[in-house]
Each structure stands twice: as structure tokens, then as C-alpha cells.
Amino acid sequence: MxxxxxxxxxxxxxxxxxxxxxxxxxxxxxxxxxxxxxxxxxxxxxxxxxxxxxxxxxxxxxxxxxxxxxxxxxxxxxxxxxxxxxxxxxxxxxxxxxxxxxRLPGKHIAQPDASHCQAVGQTLARLHNSTEKSGLLRDTDRGLHWMQRHLGEQLEQCSVAQQSLLTPLQRVIGTWLQTPPHLPQAVLHADLFRDNVLFDGHHLSGVIDFYNAASGWTLYDVAICVNDWCLDAQQQLDADRGHALLAGYAALRRFTPAEAEHWPDMLGLAALRFWLSRQLAAGQHGGQSGVLVKEPEHFLRVLEGHSRVSIGLPLAL
The missing domain is CATH 3.30.200.20 (Phosphorylase Kinase; domain 1)
Structure with missing residues (x-):
């Protein structure tokens, strides 16, 4: 608990x-x-x-x-x-x-199908449309500067194989800090995993736990979702669910060519963010009674799966 x-x-x-x-x-x-x-x-x-x-x-x-x-x-x-x-x-x-x-109705979905993913994509697009012009602003405390600092610390303790996986993302972070990509922004949920969404049958009945919400690139929020909702048993992208989530989102909020260009790197950064937070949590709370510490290694396997991104963003012609 x-x-x-x-x-x-x-x-x-x-x-x-x-x-x-x-x-x-x-x-x-x-x-x-x-x-x-x-x-x-x-x-x-x-x-x-x-x-x-x-x-x-x-x-x-x-x-x-x-x-x-x-x-x-x-x-x-x-x-x-x-x-x-x-x-x-x-x-x-x-x-x-x-x-x-x-308390919202419904339950969490452990094994989502394409229809669940489509509903998540649509709801995330509605959230971004609602907050894009709301005037609400909040800086995240786990953004690129946070990633850069803690990745540098963690790399010193990583194996050679792990370093080869993580070092390219270190370069992406450095580049984006110097010249941020021009991408659509809104207020993000920033943690839209399966345990933060409720379904009543196939009806999405609740989105919870907004305590990581902050201003940022909407594509980052999409990548966080895909990295949890659309993975197969080998932590690689499942085509049916990935296409369904992205299509659900694009039906209400179109992707831009710039977002398509940065999509593979954004998937990697979204995985890195949660690997880092889990690593830090394991160091701080590991072995503490009553505290759930999630497995950091999961997101290293996700990063390995992103070595070749086969699912692109749907763009309007």
C-alpha cells in the first residue's frame, strides 16, 4: 500500500x-x-x-x-x-x-485493446484543447534541466551497454536546451499511465492524479501515453494500439510536421524521464514499508525497443 x-x-x-x-x-x-x-x-x-x-x-x-x-x-x-x-x-x-x-466510477484496465487506446488518445486531445488557451502556466520540476542533471549522475553508475543506450538522449537534451524545438504546447497531464485512467466497460469514465501536470510540449504527453498504453510483452510498440491512440488524438487535434520529425526522440525522452524518477525513488524509498517502488529497468527495455520506431504520427494531407 x-x-x-x-x-x-x-x-x-x-x-x-x-x-x-x-x-x-x-x-x-x-x-x-x-x-x-x-x-x-x-x-x-x-x-x-x-x-x-x-x-x-x-x-x-x-x-x-x-x-x-x-x-x-x-x-x-x-x-x-x-x-x-x-x-x-x-x-x-x-x-x-x-x-x-x-470518487470517479470505473476501474483500471490492465490489458488495454485498440478501442481503449483510441479513447485515451481522444481524451488527451480534449485535455490539450481545453488547456491550450486557458492561461494556466506551471513549470515542471522534472523537465530537461532535471533530466540532464540526474542523467549525468546516473551514467557514472551504468554499465557500458546502458551508457550506449542513454548517451544519445543526453545529446538530445543538450541540443534541445540550447535550441528548443518549435512544438505545440498546453498544460500536460504528464503521467497518463493505465493506473491513472478509469474505464466503465469501454467508456473512459475518469482521468485522475494530475499532480505532475505542467506546461509543456503536447507531443511529450502523447509519448508518455504511448510508452505505457501501447507496449507489447517485450516492451516494444504494438502497432494496432499505437495507431489507435494516435488516430484518436489526431481526430481532435492534428499533429504538425515538426512533431513528426521529433517523435522518435520524444518517445525516448518520455521513457528516460520515468526511468530516472524510478531510479531516484528506488534509492530514496527502497525497502521502506508501505511504499510502492516501481521497477526502473522496465523503461530501459522500453528505450531498447525504441531503437527503431516503426509507428509514425498520422499527418493530414
């Missing part, structure tokens, strides 16, 4: 007195997360998710609250912060910033 900060029933009872939600029926920690503490909370008036924010500056939380309110207003299936009797959405619990949000 990935809970960094424990919450007792008495503490949760006291917390919920701020809301008009009735009596606490039950609660349980949520497994699967790796950065925040999350709990399912059942009250007389409904089902909710309580999040204690463990990472990142508190100053950014109003951004997340406004982002989700805007996406919800645009009809996207996202959670949003419930206000207490005083109209406050951002709370404190056990020394952590706390948000209470409605």
Missing part, C-alpha cells in the same frame, strides 16, 4: 466535520500510487478520494485546483476539489496539504 502519511479513523472523523457529507462509513489506503498518500473515503453522502500531497511545493496546489475545475467545466471526466462549509477546497491534515475529491 502506498501511504506515506497514515491517517487514523479519529483524525479522519475530525477532518470530515468541516464538510456536509454525513457520517464516515469506511476508509482504506489506496495501493498503486508512488508519490502521494491516497485513501478511499465512504461517507453517508457519497464516495470520495482523500489525497495528502507529499511532493512538490504547496504554492502549486491552487494551480491544480483551478486546472481541474476548468477541465470539469469543459466536460472532461476528472476529479475536482470539494469545498467545505466555508468554501475552502485546500485543507491540511496531519501536516500535509489535503484535497477531498469525488
Amino acid at each position: 502506498s501511504v506515506f502519511t497514515e491517517v487514523s479513523r479519529a483524525e479522519l472523523d475530525a477532518f470530515l466535520t468541516r464538510y456536509d457529507l454525513g457520517r464516515l462509513v469506511s476508509y482504506a489506503g489506496i495501493s498503486g500510487g508512488s508519490e502521494n498518500s491516497n485513501f478511499f473515503v465512504s461517507c453517508e453522502q457519497g464516495e470520495f478520494v482523500l489525497t495528502l500531497v507529499e511532493r512538490g511545493p504547496v504554492d502549486d496546489l491552487p494551480f491544480f485546483i483551478e486546472l481541474l475545475e476548468g477541465l470539469h467545466a469543459d466536460g472532461l471526466p476528472v476529479p475536482y476539489a470539494v469545498a467545505d462549509r466555508q468554501g475552502q477546497t485546500l485543507q491540511q491534515l496531519n501536516g500535509r496539504p489535503a484535497l477531498l475529491q469525488p
Whole structure:
């Protein structure tokens, strides 16, 4: 169970007195997360998710609250912060910033098919269309400068084979820091893995966990999705699912020739970002009771699979 900060029933009872939600029926920690503490909370008036924010500056939380309110207003299936009797959405619990949000219906899909991937692509395009002109801005704390710094540290500990896989990306980062590619930008989810999407049958019913959301290249968000939703058992791109996700996205938001040019490098950088974060998490939390540490080696295998990218972006003629 990935809970960094424990919450007792008495503490949760006291917390919920701020809301008009009735009596606490039950609660349980949520497994699967790796950065925040999350709990399912059942009250007389409904089902909710309580999040204690463990990472990142508190100053950014109003951004997340406004982002989700805007996406919800645009009809996207996202959670949003419930206000207490005083109209406050951002709370404190056990020394952590706390948000209470409605629990969305549906479940995670472990083995997605092409129709699931098409729905994810369409929803991601809707998210980018909604945020492109929203005026919301947030710098990521895990961007190119972060990658450059930690990749340099990690390379010293890598094998020769790993270095040959990672060094080309080090060169890409250096080039892009000096001359950033001209690519469409919006607010990104930046973590749209299978465990952050809910389906009710084949209907996409929820997108959750926006705590990595930041301004950036929309193509990067697409690459993050493809790197999780469209891999086969050998961590290589599955053609049917890859084409379905990209086509779903392109139906609502066209790709540009510049994006097509940078697509292979973007797939590599998206894999690198999560290899680095998992490596750092393993060093920080490895062996810690109650904390999920995901396997870093998975994304090295993804990078190996990207040595030849066979799925290109669909471009309008």
C-alpha cells in the first residue's frame, strides 16, 4: 500500500466535520500510487478520494485546483476539489496539504485493446484543447534541466551497454536546451499511465492524479501515453494500439510536421524521464514499508525497443 502519511479513523472523523457529507462509513489506503498518500473515503453522502500531497511545493496546489475545475467545466471526466462549509477546497491534515475529491466510477484496465487506446488518445486531445488557451502556466520540476542533471549522475553508475543506450538522449537534451524545438504546447497531464485512467466497460469514465501536470510540449504527453498504453510483452510498440491512440488524438487535434520529425526522440525522452524518477525513488524509498517502488529497468527495455520506431504520427494531407 502506498501511504506515506497514515491517517487514523479519529483524525479522519475530525477532518470530515468541516464538510456536509454525513457520517464516515469506511476508509482504506489506496495501493498503486508512488508519490502521494491516497485513501478511499465512504461517507453517508457519497464516495470520495482523500489525497495528502507529499511532493512538490504547496504554492502549486491552487494551480491544480483551478486546472481541474476548468477541465470539469469543459466536460472532461476528472476529479475536482470539494469545498467545505466555508468554501475552502485546500485543507491540511496531519501536516500535509489535503484535497477531498469525488470518487470517479470505473476501474483500471490492465490489458488495454485498440478501442481503449483510441479513447485515451481522444481524451488527451480534449485535455490539450481545453488547456491550450486557458492561461494556466506551471513549470515542471522534472523537465530537461532535471533530466540532464540526474542523467549525468546516473551514467557514472551504468554499465557500458546502458551508457550506449542513454548517451544519445543526453545529446538530445543538450541540443534541445540550447535550441528548443518549435512544438505545440498546453498544460500536460504528464503521467497518463493505465493506473491513472478509469474505464466503465469501454467508456473512459475518469482521468485522475494530475499532480505532475505542467506546461509543456503536447507531443511529450502523447509519448508518455504511448510508452505505457501501447507496449507489447517485450516492451516494444504494438502497432494496432499505437495507431489507435494516435488516430484518436489526431481526430481532435492534428499533429504538425515538426512533431513528426521529433517523435522518435520524444518517445525516448518520455521513457528516460520515468526511468530516472524510478531510479531516484528506488534509492530514496527502497525497502521502506508501505511504499510502492516501481521497477526502473522496465523503461530501459522500453528505450531498447525504441531503437527503431516503426509507428509514425498520422499527418493530414
